[in-house]
Amino acid sequence: MxxxxxxxxxxxxxxxxxxxxxxxxxxxxxTEATRRPRLSGMTWLVWRQHRAGFWAILAAAALSLAWMVYQRGQMMDFLDGYGYPGKSFDEVGEHFQQYVNAFSYVSTGLSGIPILLGVFLGAPLLAGDLENGTAKLVAAQSMSRTRWLATKLGLAGLVVVVSTGALSAVFGWWWNPVKDQNTVLDWSSGSAFDITGPVPVALTLFTVVGGVAIGVVLRRTLMAMVVTFGFAVAVQLVWGYFRLSLGEVVTVTSNKGVTAENAFPDLPKAALQLDESYLTAGGDLLGWSTCRNTNTDQALELCLKKEGVVGWSVDYLPMSQMNGMQWLGASILFALTAGVVAFLFFWGRKRLV
Known part of the structure; x- marks a missing residue:
């Protein structure tokens, strides 16, 4: 027995x-050998407190991922049936418009993620506990405030990284077959640059952590959410203003005149043209105001000859720089995020309750 x-x-x-x-x-x-791993202690407490928000974010990301995978399958069937890339993409015309619209809708939605998560995840993360007194209860327990803060930020950051990282990877996979077609998405715009690669992860983390810091300082949930919304919008505007400065401008010149058929320099496919000027024999650049008062082609030729113009000078950013620009920008955002996190821990040691 x-x-x-x-x-x-x-x-x-x-x-x-x-x-x-x-x-x-x-x-x-x-029983011990067959027991499944489970959350415990502070990790379990924080997850349980915010599980509704965390699960909502993960579920929304999963649904978006499934829809993008489906759309990519539909698009690839269409392109394979058409014979792309063997045939020119220009001949697709209006038949591809439904897929262009799909890219536009999804990119618009993904662009709003940093603002949404900053307002609804970051701002209330600690502000709610400070407002209703939960923070004082936590501080009275055996667990330190530092561990509580680290667990809060760690779990929230993990959810942000997993969801935005997956969305970025799948959107990039969907877009990649037509990535060099500016008629689909302009790689230098926020609708493509900000939602692929490491940028969405870095941008969302910075906005969420900034929202947490705002909530800690203001200690009122609703006020923190309103201020965080303004902060998130400001971050988007500043980021959009400096986005192109992350690249190294390339200049190409020509010396075949200005009005000839093949006078304009050839640029790489999908390159973003930043500026163009007249180039003189002495290497000087002349702007568009030069010879603007001429009324005929003959008068324009005479004016350009008088000014010594021999060709064009064009500044552009090649698409090949996109990945490097994204990582440079993401590194800056990660550094700013680390600075805000350091402030939170410094503040938390003294005034978090």
């Missing part, structure tokens, strides 16, 4: 471990 040896589990209940009455050895299959 078999007997059972009682052993306490972490939940306080007891479990029996069968032993073989014949040789006195314990059965190799025990």
């Amino acid at each position: 078999s007997t059972f040896t009682s052993a306490s589990n972490p939940a306080g209940s007891t479990t029996g471990t069968p032993t073989d009455g014949k040789n006195g050895t314990m059965n190799a299959t025990t």
Whole structure:
């Protein structure tokens, strides 16, 4: 016959471990060996407190991912049936417009994620606990305020990184077959640059952590959400203003005149043209105001000849720089995020309750 040896589990209940009455050895299959890993302690408490928001974010991301995977499949079937890339994309015309619209709708939605998560996840994360007194209760327990703050930021950051990172990767995979077609998405615009690569992760993390800092300082949830909305919009505007400065401008010139058929320099496919000027024989650049009062082509030719214009000078950013620009910008945002996190821990040691 078999007997059972009682052993306490972490939940306080007891479990029996069968032993073989014949040789006195314990059965190799025990409750402890088959127990699934579970959250515990502070991690469990923080997850349970914010589980509705965390699950909502993850569920919305999962649905978006499934829809993008479906759209990519539909698009690839269309392109394969058409014969792309063997045939020119220009001949697709209006037949591809439904997919262009899909890219536009999704990119617009993904562009709003930093603002939404900053307002609805970042701002209330600590402001709610400070406003309703939960922070004082936590501070009275054996767990330190630093660990509580680290767990809050860690779980929120993990949810942000997983959701935005997955969305960025799948959108980039969907867009990649037509990435060099400016008629689909302009790579230098926020609708493509800000939602692919590391940028959405870095931008969302910075906005969320900024919202947490605002909530800690203001200590009122609704006020923190309103201020965080303004902060998130300001971040988007500033980021959009400086986005192109992350690249290294390339200049190409020509010396075949201005009005000839092939006078304008050839640019790489999907390159973003920033500026163009007249180039003189002496290497000087002349703007568009030069010879603007001429009324005929002959008068324009005479004016350009008088000014010594021999060709064009064009400044542009090649699409090949996109990945490097994204990582440079993301590095700056990660550094700013780390600075805000350091402020939160410094503030939390003294004034978090």
